[in-house]
Amino acid sequence: METTTIKRSNVPELSFYDGLFNVNVSNDDNIDEYLRCRDCGSTYLIKTCIRKIVKNFEQYHDKFKDSSNDKYCRFFKYWLYKEKFNYSMNYSNGGSSHWKNCIPCVWEKLKTNYGLNDKICELDYDNYANSVINIRNNIDELCSIKDFAESKDSAISFKDRCVYYNEQKGEYMKALFKLIISIDASTTLRKEDFHINVQCTLDSFNSKFPDIQCPSESSDEKPTLHPSSCDREPCPDDASDFTKCEKWQTYLQCLERTKSLPCPQCPEPTDLKSSNNVYEYMRSHVFIPVGFSMLGIILLFILIYKFTPIGAWLNRNIQKKKNIRNNMGDGVTGRDFYNESGRPPAFLEGTPYSMPYQSSRNY
Secondary structure, eight states, X not given: OOOOOOOGGGSHHHHHHHHHTTOOOOTTSOOHHHHTSTTTTSOHHHHHHHHHHHHHHHHHGGGGGXXXXXXXXXXXXXXXXXHHHHHHHHOTTTHHHHHHHHHHHHXXXXXXXXXXXXXXXXXXXXXXXXXXXXXXXXXXHHHHHHHHHHOSSOSSOHHHHHHHHXXXXXXXXXXXXXXXXXXXXXXXXXXXXXXXXXXXXXXXXXXXXXOEEOOSSOOSSOOEEOOOOTTSOOOOSOTTOTTOHHHHHHHHHXXXXXXXXXXXXXOOGGGGSSHHHHHHXXXXXXXXXXXXXXXXXXXXXXXXXHHSHHHHHHHHHHHHHHHHHHHHHHHHOHHHHSOTTSOOOGGGTTOOOOOOOOOGGGO
């Protein structure tokens, strides 16, 4: 199986997302304006969270204004809600209420200060359970990797990108399955929980996230995205009901069985026009199969001869013919008829040679 040296940092959205966790803040950072929001000065930890939010927003707010602002905004909010979860875990008593009263206010002040209107990058994840947010985060990451593989502007070869996508697709499928089966029974799952947008959804997974047929060598030709078929067992696309884990598990098992079955690569008709190509084609597609067939036939005869009654019968007949041939040789060879001195046996010495004679007079 081919591997690639591409890392998460090569995917723009994932590099952006990972960078949010590496923000450095200091107690000297001025956040007085944001501390005026309710409950924002309640704990030292929430002040630290505000400093991180302000620092990241200052650094990346321009990304919310470009054509892909929805995507960068979503990743910013994935990071923000991880911060919320960690804060709630540290302050189980009142932590959620502190965050709910403080952070939305801070967010609106930031948008106003950096000229973002009300409709851009709104905080809308409070209606999702943390487990569902993690699932949506993984779906979005896989979509970004797929977009990266299809990108026309990347300096990285298509081969490396599509190999990376195929590798990561399997890993994300496993991660999604683990997240889904770990959801608490009290959490109600809805189909829209797994739907980011039309291009990024778990609905009809195999058609939304097909395998990429990667080129055998690096080239400038864009690889073709298509669901593999050939001799593979088709995997059902009706696994979009992810509230039923057993259906999702069956789908994963099907893909696991089929992913190691490569599609046959047949030469194009134009490849057979020259005599050299015809010879190469004949040698690889005729001589090699014929050679294997002959070896198979020889092996079959050996097995029949060694381990079946037919072989025993043939062996007896061969031995019988061999014995007859040896006996005949004993009766006709001069070596056995004469003794070592070259003289005839004693019982023949002195015996006159006679030949029966019949006269023609009797006729």
